Amino acid sequence: MVKTDNVCFISDCMATDGYDWNYHHSDIKDLFFDGEKPQKTFSANWLQIKQYPSKIEKLVGVPSTNRRYEIKNKNLVSEDLPEIINYEECDNYDEDILVLYTYNDDKHDPILQDIEYEIEVVFEVENFELPPVFNYKAIKKVDFANKEFNITNVNVSHQLFDKLIFPEVMLHTRPCSISSQNLYSLVRQYVKDNIDTKVAKITSDYDFCFSVKKIIPLIEPKTVSYQNIFAKTKKERSKIQYATSTYKEVDIFEMTHAQSKYNNYTVIQPIFADNENQLKEKLDNFLEDLITIINQPLKLCEHCNGTGYAEEVSKIKQSDITR
Numbered sequence: 001m002v003k004t005d006n007v008c009f010i011s012d013c014m015a016t017d018g019y020d021w022n023y024h025h026s027d028i029k030d031l032f033f034d035g036e037k038p039q040k041t042f043s044a045n046w047l048q049i050k051q052y053p054s055k056i057e058k059l060v061g062v063p064s065t066n067r068r069y070e071i072k073n074k075n076l077v078s079e080d081l082p083e084i085i086n087y088e089e090c091d092n093y094d095e096d097i098l099v100l101y102t103y104n105d106d107k108h109d110p111i112l113q114d115i116e117y118e119i120e121v122v123f124e125v126e127n128f129e130l131p132p133v134f135n136y137k138a139i140k141k142v143d144f145a146n147k148e149f150n151i152t153n154v155n156v157s158h159q160l161f162d163k164l165i166f167p168e169v170m171l172h173t174r175p176c177s178i179s180s181q182n183l184y185s186l187v188r189q190y191v192k193d194n195i196d197t198k199v200a201k202i203t204s205d206y207d208f209c210f211s212v213k214k215i216i217p218l219i220e221p222k223t224v225s226y227q228n229i230f231a232k233t234k235k236e237r238s239k240i241q242y243a244t245s246t247y248k249e250v251d252i253f254e255m256t257h258a259q260s261k262y263n264n265y266t267v268i269q270p271i272f273a274d275n276e277n278q279l280k281e282k283l284d285n286f287l288e289d290l291i292t293i294i295n296q297p298l299k300l301c302e303h304c305n306g307t308g309y310a311e312e313v314s315k316i317k318q319s320d321i322t323r
Helices: 087-092 160-165 168-173 180-194 234-238 276-294
Strands: 002-004 008-010 047-049 056-060 065-071 084-086 101-106 111-114 123-125 135-142 145-152 176-178 200-205 210-227 240-255 271-273
Touching (some): 168 276, 180 200, 180 210, 180 240, 180 276
Antiparallel strands (some): 008 047, 065 084, 176 271, 200 210
8 A cells, every 4th residue: 555645545466567567457446445446546556545444345245045946827836836845845846847937036235244454555655646647649650651649657767766666656756757759759749730831841750750841931932943854745844944932941840769860860859857747847848839939930031131030040959948
């Protein structure tokens, strides 16, 4: 048991990971603690009760009573065929007689019965707070196709030493992090979901690299000429084509992750925190700051005829917005 000032957490799982942890079947989930069943928690193998119990009970089946055979057709009742034959007396009748009867009994609801128990309190905690809920949409490649999934508390990493020393329900109060690959997956999806396509556009969107460019309107549209070298005929390939550009594109954000380290893309670094509450706050701030910068409109400076910008524009660095 982990005893707190709000609730008590209980478990009969002695493993911290591996097969015995993943497939543990609790023997206490059906018990009654001061008349109430334990509730599920944020941790797979821990349940919670309101307080340290004064008694623990389990439901015990009560044997049925008044076991008997009742005649199917009451018109056949006679001295040799009684209406009811007690179960204990059925051996006195032949099988061809008993086929004329139906077995019945009086069933009873299970009752609560006290059990002996021993509780080991491994931690007592004051001012206990539940962990924050991590539930971020993310995306990754599965079988050559992109698939959405959720980054949850399970994906938060903790130090091995803490996992060995502290009960699972206490780990959210310990130092933790979100890995480079998980951060990459959720940032990628977050930008895709929240980008303002009038201001910026995604130019690379893969499981190993991701990039965004800012769209900046030109003060004066520019007309450029080109030849379509991929045209079908020689005449079409030699023909001069014209196109008018009303905007320019500037790199604003790019990333890869530590497992891929693709080309010259910047590896997004894990985010570390003293506990899961702080980690979620850092992560939320990072996502909010990132999309704010991406979605901030930029325009060319009218005073220098478009040779500069009215605002500062540069690639977003993770270190500049992680707080």
